[in-house]
Amino acid sequence: MTSLAERLRARSPATINKLLGELTDLEAAALETDWDFWARPNQLPPEGDWTTWLLLGGRGSGKTRAGAECVRRWVKDYALVNLIGPTAEDARDVLIEGESGLLNICPNSERPTYLPSRRRLEWPNGAVSLIFTAEEPDRLRGKQHMKLWADEVCAWSPKKPKMGLMMESEAWDQAELGLRLGNNPQAVVTTTPKPVKMLLNLMEHPNTITTKATTYENQGNLSPKFIDQIIRRFEGTRQGRQELLGEVLRDVPGALWRLDWFDSLRVTADQVPELRRVVVAIDPAVTSSESSDLTGIAVVGKGVAREMATLEDRDGHGYVLADRSLKASPHGWASAAVAAYEEFHADLIVAEANNGGDLVEFTLRTVAPHIPFKKLHASRGKVVRAEPIAALYEQGKVHHVGAFPELEDELCTFVPGGSFSDSPDRADAVVWALTELFLAAQTEAWAVAV
Secondary structure, eight states, X not given: OOOHHHHHHTXXXXXXXXXXXXXXXXXXHHHTTOHHHHSOGGGSOOSSSOSEEEEEEOTTSSHHHHHHHHHHHHTTTOSBEEEEESSHHHIIIIIISSTXXXXXXXXXXXXXXEEGGGTEEEOTTSOEEEEEETTOGGGGTTOOBSEEEXXXXXXXOOOOOBTTBOOOOHHHHHHHHHBOOSSSOEEEEEEOOOOOHHHHHHHHSTTEEEEEEOTGGGGGGSOHHHHHHHHHHHTTSHHHHHHTTOXXXXXXXXXSOOHHHHHHHOBOGGGOOOEEEEEEEEEOOSOOSTTOOOBEEEEEEEEOOOTXXXXXXXXXXXXXXXXXXXXXXXXXXXXXXXXXXXXXXXXXXEEEGGGTHHHHXXXXXXXXXXXXXXXXXXXXXXXXXXXXXXXXHHTTOEEXXXXXXXXXXXXXXXXXXXXXXXXXXXXXXXXXXXXXIIIGGGSSOEEEEO
């Protein structure tokens, strides 16, 4: 898909000069902010009768600009066009003040006045945009909207998980209830997709029109350094289909983990309870060349079980606190593991004895001579080791503190009888950490060195 501007750019210099030379100064100036001229077709509101325009886009695909331009178009005809970002910082830094935000894309004659203390934008023609966030869903209760821009909805906080069940976003529930003013209430939803229940339901709704935008389509507007970094990281991977192509990644048939398990039980740092134990697990790369695998480093804790708590409130759960996996020399990954141990006040570092355990211990002790270390012996294959850990996730007993996209992608591509797409360094580290926290008493033989 190409824009009118891109099609014009493909013409000869003589043709471009001729066409632009026919414009008046006023017309030429207006062309600079004419979104119909600069936008690709998938960045323009779709035709037809719809309530929600869902624009799924890869990173840097231009979805934020499309959402902002849709708001700019709407406020010319509607008095109340509201905004919802994942957090207050996101709303300010992306939707309003960002490079593709409303203050930067509007010409002077259309630029709104931003009143942060009142959480609103006031437009020159009298229209108003109230600013909401998904982290404060109660502020949306009872509010009404003629039009609405909801950004990065897959990053919105879900309702508090209950007994491991996936819950939808309370902010979206309230936003939908308030989308009722005027003769044609509509919402534009811009997001990098994830297979969360809210998004899947929205895609299946008969009044939703879904369009997609890819990172590749917008390369002309992105820095070469960004393009090189993001494509080098994601191209050719399963996760790249989400982050570059804007695809919704469904579960891999037969995989031990499901994506919705992470989202339904994800927590923030301030929701982590008192932890009884914290371990750092290392899955070391065998070599340290440029083509070597990552060294998996995971920090995982186990919450203190409360004897008199109700079933729903009882803890004793696992909390994946950090993924510090990296590609480094032995001294580099040992230093990273020790730094994680100190940062999270861990009790122990563990590593697989069968995969360079002696080397891990020796390398760690060159960095921190007295650090507690335990070698774990793998008497069973990866699948057998991973199955009881996957069961803990399925039972709602493991929470990710924040998002770990690369780790979660590795876990969700692990199919018994098959294999990971690449060496599962991050996943192995998490499996070892949770094995130590939950299953150590059931294992055959452990060699401990402290």
